[in-house]
Amino acid sequence: MKKEIIVYSISDSLGGTSQKLLSAVTAQYPDIIFNNSSRFPFINQEEELLDILYDALKDDALVISTLVNSQLASVAREFSQKNGLAYLDLMHPFFEIIQEKTGTRPIEVPGTLHRLDSDYFKKISAIEFAVKYDDGKAPQGFLEADLVLLGVSRTSKTPLSIYLANKGYKVANLPLIPEVPLPQVLDKVDSRRLIGLICEPEKLMKVRSHRLDSLGLTQETSYTDLEKIYQELDYSKKVFKQYGAQVINMTDKSIEETAFLIEEQVKKMN
Structure with missing residues (x-):
């Protein structure tokens, strides 16, 4: 026995x-x-x-x-x-x-260990959220987001979303394209949660050109045309003003620096 x-x-x-x-x-x-x-x-x-x-x-x-x-x-x-x-x-x-x-x-x-575990799962959930609502996918998710990043192509919306998600923020982002209507749900988002990202036109042109080169696409397109980029940025500034978004110039700023500025904005909300 x-x-x-x-x-x-x-x-x-x-x-x-x-x-x-x-x-x-x-x-x-x-x-x-x-x-x-x-x-x-x-x-x-x-x-x-x-x-x-x-x-x-x-x-x-x-x-x-x-x-x-x-x-x-x-x-x-x-x-x-x-x-x-x-x-x-x-x-x-x-x-x-x-x-x-x-x-x-x-x-x-x-319970300190379990609070750390809770923070970990919160981070994982935020990362899943960022992936799900990246690049304007499923705009209805904007209403659940802590932050919504707005900006034209190659203004670091996605890397910023993931970086902030690693800090536990639920972040969605929306590419601003003049030819594409804005989702109506944007009217319902608290303006304090909207972050507008811009970049100097010449810098943006270089970033886009480098992106095309990395894809093996060397032919010039409107995507890298400086005049077209000016137009896109002008459009984005109008959108930011229309919705009351806080504007951050990404030129020569790292993801970490920009994230810090955004977190300061979040602190003002709380």
């Missing part, structure tokens, strides 16, 4: 850290049954903690703790020592070593 160990997992957050460690450890003991059904997340009151510890004592359980609150962890440790309860603190011995080496105390904020 296999031996059984009852495990109590206590945390002031979700308790995922203890579960990962427990899975790794129990895999080394195939002949032992680990009863891990007693999980206690979001414990932040001493009375509640003591009730759990008394139950663990009755069950002769192994207690695994990822409490980051030092006061609660101290209560659990003292109780376990006094009553002979098997108790494993996964956090504070590590904290003590780091503090000894650096003189820095932990912030003791439960």
Whole structure:
């Protein structure tokens, strides 16, 4: 008959850290049954903690703790020592070593790791949004966007969208083409969320020419015609004025510099 160990997992957050460690450890003991059904997340009151510890004592359980609150962890440790309860603190011995080496105390904020995970998933969602609503695709998405970038071709709308998405912003973009009507949904977008991108005509001509060269297209077209570019930029400026978009000149600015200016605009909205 296999031996059984009852495990109590206590945390002031979700308790995922203890579960990962427990899975790794129990895999080394195939002949032992680990009863891990007693999980206690979001414990932040001493009375509640003591009730759990008394139950663990009755069950002769192994207690695994990822409490980051030092006061609660101290209560659990003292109780376990006094009553002979098997108790494993996964956090504070590590904290003590780091503090000894650096003189820095932990912030003791439960759930910080999961907030980082949340930020990660927010970023992934924003990147998916940027791809879905790139280049004017599905304009109805503009109403869900944190930002909508407007500009003629080769004003860095797409790279800016992706860069900002990596910071968690949901960004859509729309190419401005004089011959193509603007989507009606643009009338419903908060003007503070509209960013107009321009570039000096000569610089834009060089950028477009380089783009064609990279595609193996060397024949001159209206796409790189300077007069046509002037017309496109004049049209874009009228659109920016019509919708109240903030205008940023991309000439000689990096994506990072432009993104910083846009983020400053976002801060003003909040």
